[in-house]
Amino acid sequence: MHKKLFIPGPVEVSEDVLQKMATPMIGHRSKDASILQRSISDKMKKLMYTKEEILLSTSSGSGLMEGAIRSCTRKRAAVFSVGAFGNRWFEMAEANNVPADLFKSDLGEPTTAQMVDEVLATGKYDLVTITHNETSTGITNPIEEIAEVIKKYPEIVFCLDTVSSLGGVKIEVDKLGVDICITSTQKALGLPPGMAICSMSKKAVEAAKNVKFRGVYLDLLTLHKYIQKKDYQYPSTPSLSHMFALDYQLDKILEEGLDNRFARHEEMANIVRDWAKKNFELFCEEKYSSATLTTIKNTKEISVADLNKKLGERGYAISNGYGDLKEKTFRIGHMAETTVEEVKVLLAEIEDILGLK
Amino acid sequence: MHKKLFIPGPVEVSEDVLQKMATPMIGHRSKDASILQRSISDKMKKLMYTKEEILLSTSSGSGLMEGAIRSCTRKRAAVFSVGAFGNRWFEMAEANNVPADLFKSDLGEPTTAQMVDEVLATGKYDLVTITHNETSTGITNPIEEIAEVIKKYPEIVFCLDTVSSLGGVKIEVDKLGVDICITSTQKALGLPPGMAICSMSKKAVEAAKNVKFRGVYLDLLTLHKYIQKKDYQYPSTPSLSHMFALDYQLDKILEEGLDNRFARHEEMANIVRDWAKKNFELFCEEKYSSATLTTIKNTKEISVADLNKKLGERGYAISNGYGDLKEKTFRIGHMAETTVEEVKVLLAEIEDILGLK
CATH class of the missing domain: 3.90.1150.10 (Aspartate Aminotransferase, domain 1)
Structure with missing residues (x-):
């Protein structure tokens, strides 16, 4: 049963959205593939309240979280954690030899704007990761207050994990000054797991240009460049099934x-x-x-x-x-x-x- | 039309296989998820003629290619190329600061056993990457002869790209001594793109244990450990849709x-x-x-x-x-x-x- x-x-997925996962294949280097990715991108911009570029990754949200901290940390990352997924971001930094420090809140307590301010005031950091909604504990951090503080430090690339909130909660990416806002399909977007999505600001793009070893598959700059170079295509073969379903589901979300x-x-x-x-x-x-x-x-x-x-x-x-x-x-x-x-x-x-x- | x-x-996918992509979701930490992944693994072992462990990755084949060269190169990788996808493996090594040399054949010519022998005889390398079937040129390398040569060098971790051949051509992984045999869903396996699959030998596992910065999402050892620790589960949320379809399609392949x-x-x-x-x-x-x-x-x-x-x-x-x-x-x-x-x-x-x- x-x-x-x-x-x-993963969440329950509507039958009509599941059916879009069964769409017959198209070539990933065809004009239709470009049209599909651009359509998703345009709709995601509305959902994220952003004018910045939208990147797709055939991976879980973890893939883009790792890509973000590795691609854009030039000096040192400040990782704020209120649970397992915040901690994971720090483990990713360590496993990639990215200099980082972990700032954990007490169990059940949020990351506060004051904590972030004190850490950034040291001048040691050029990237911050914040969990918007911590899936392991159900805590939503006071993101508006935190964002106000981060704006005082213009060198900071602000990465936000909205994996379990985007699509269910208003997150105004540009207004908050988020440089990389990461989500994935299997939570509030109402799709099967298998694709991650993020916004990437111009500041984040410039930051990545100054990082030498960013890898390839999870490198945000590689994804970003390919959009320009190949008119909204993907560097390797993406999960077209997820793209068909995502494009359709975003219409439904905007219709609601x-x-x-x-x-x-x-x-x-x-x-x-x-x-x-x-x-x-x-x-x-x-x-x-x-x-x-x-x-x-x-x-x-x-x-x-x-x-x-x-x-x-x-x-x-x-x-x-x-x-x-x-x-x-x-x-x-x-x-x-x-x-x-x-x-x-x-x-x-x-x-x-x-x-x- | x-x-x-x-x-x-991507290839044409049968209607019944497409329909499996529309299977309703299950929890990725449920017993059913373990049963599904183990079932895929058992069938993939038959298709790969191997007794080694099977890893799944929610990514394109490129994801596991990058994971393999990064996870298992301790000293230096010898990358043999007969086209774009061989070259890509070298670019991945460079982008991850993995020491590597590229050995390109002339356009339209294969990698020969003699070339491999001469390179490995230098003693500089502990990992070799070979393209079985180069998608950009349609060349199939003489893999039996190459495998015989590689067997002379027991320290070598042998990585084979079978992305566009496995499922259409007999590749006897254990007999050939392949340590990491990589493929993905959207070619001869007859599924939509979005999942990569590889075998991983005990030798490759031991090699990875001696590499410090392997990343997380594409790290083969992380995938391997999770299978043991969580009874055939995946470290993050996998593309369950692909897993349902792959499990079904492997039955059809074995039935043919x-x-x-x-x-x-x-x-x-x-x-x-x-x-x-x-x-x-x-x-x-x-x-x-x-x-x-x-x-x-x-x-x-x-x-x-x-x-x-x-x-x-x-x-x-x-x-x-x-x-x-x-x-x-x-x-x-x-x-x-x-x-x-x-x-x-x-x-x-x-x-x-x-x-x-």
Whole structure:
């Protein structure tokens, strides 16, 4: 039996979008391939509120995160982390011999603008990575405040991980001054995993030109150059299936209306948060709690594995806590095409299984 | 109108295989995900004639080529090239600060066992890259002879690019002593682009353990470790759509029978070669001419672009020559699920357009 996914990615994908994954192949050096990539790019610019170039990568979001920190760090990167995916960015720097320092918040706490300001004031750094929405803990960082601080340091290339938020939350890339905004298909964009997407500012392009060993496949400058050189084509053979589906899904997202879409995500989040507060506790302060997934403290000491097994028998899946937070927390994803009604049904099923109310 | 693809990848994909790309999502940390990846791995071992581990990468073949040379070169890599994709392997080494030398054959000539022997006898190298089937020129290197020579040098990690041949030509990985055999989905395997696959020998694993900066996303050792640690799972979120389709298509390939499949490719190649010899000339010596694509010298000085445009109007696509060989050659792909009959129809269409016979 198929389980309806309320995990923080991959998400449930609409049947019509899945069907676009079955589109017959075209040559990746054809005019049609250029038209397809340019169409995706134009729509992604609207969704990201940016005029900068859009890069596609046949990889997971991790691929572009690694590409960004390796391609654009000339001096030293300041990596701010509020969980597993922030830490991963630091591991990527280390594995690529990119000088970097890791600044971790206490578990459940956000990255603050003050932390960022203190670190950047040292003058040691020329690249910053911030997690917008940490998938492992469900924390959304106060990105507007952080962005204001980063603007004081014009030499900084500002990289933002929006893998589990973009498409569900308004992220105004140009207004925030984000140089590289990274996301991927299998979260709030509502597509199967397999493609990552980022914006790349002119400042980031210039930065990359001053980095010698950037690799090839994940190098952002290589992707950027190919768009210019080959009229919106990809240096190797891209996942055309994802491109067909992404192009189609972006139309659907724009048709729903961005403000409507963001409001729907906020409404789903509010319902899950209220339910969590009534029955358990929120893992982090409500003002930092994500609009796309909610991490819930397991204050009733239920067996999360057992709950998920029973949900599975009813055709639903949620997520256990990530890493050390396993069984101490559980996570409910509420993003992409999931509706308010579906969220209510899920919560009622959980109540029924746990004998709540 | 859809054009039937006779280009050297992406290839035409069967409707039932395309439909598998539309399979609903599952969690990538579920037991079902482990079962899926293990199933693919078991079947790929049969197709590669290997008992070594199989790694999947959500990337193009280039991603794993870069991963292989970066992950496993401790001392210095000897890169043998017979065209654009061989050269690309050298560019990847350079872009990753991996010490390497490039050994190019003259245009249209293969890499010979003697060349490899002379280079390895210097004792300077611990990794060799060989192109089995060069997509840009349609040359198949004499891999048995080359493999025999490489066996004399037990310290060598032997990397083989079979991107445009595996699935259409018998490549006995263990018998040849190939340590990393790389392919991808969009050529003779008959799937959409977006996933790369390789075998990795124990020798290659040990080599990678002695390389410090291997990166993360394309690092072969990271992929290998995750299979052990997480029971055939992937370090980040893989393209599950490709995995569903690959698992299904491998069943179809094994049902056709490997020997039947290889014989069908040989038959298609013979038909195209005979036609080319009658009407034009083969680009390379017949004994080095590929079983999956044929490069034809444009001795009649036709406009290849014009021919392809007219073929397009009839619902077919072939490829112009690659890079500098544009208009000087043209390429016909005959691989994956293409049939002997379809090849004959294509050639008849070309004859009709060019007024041949």
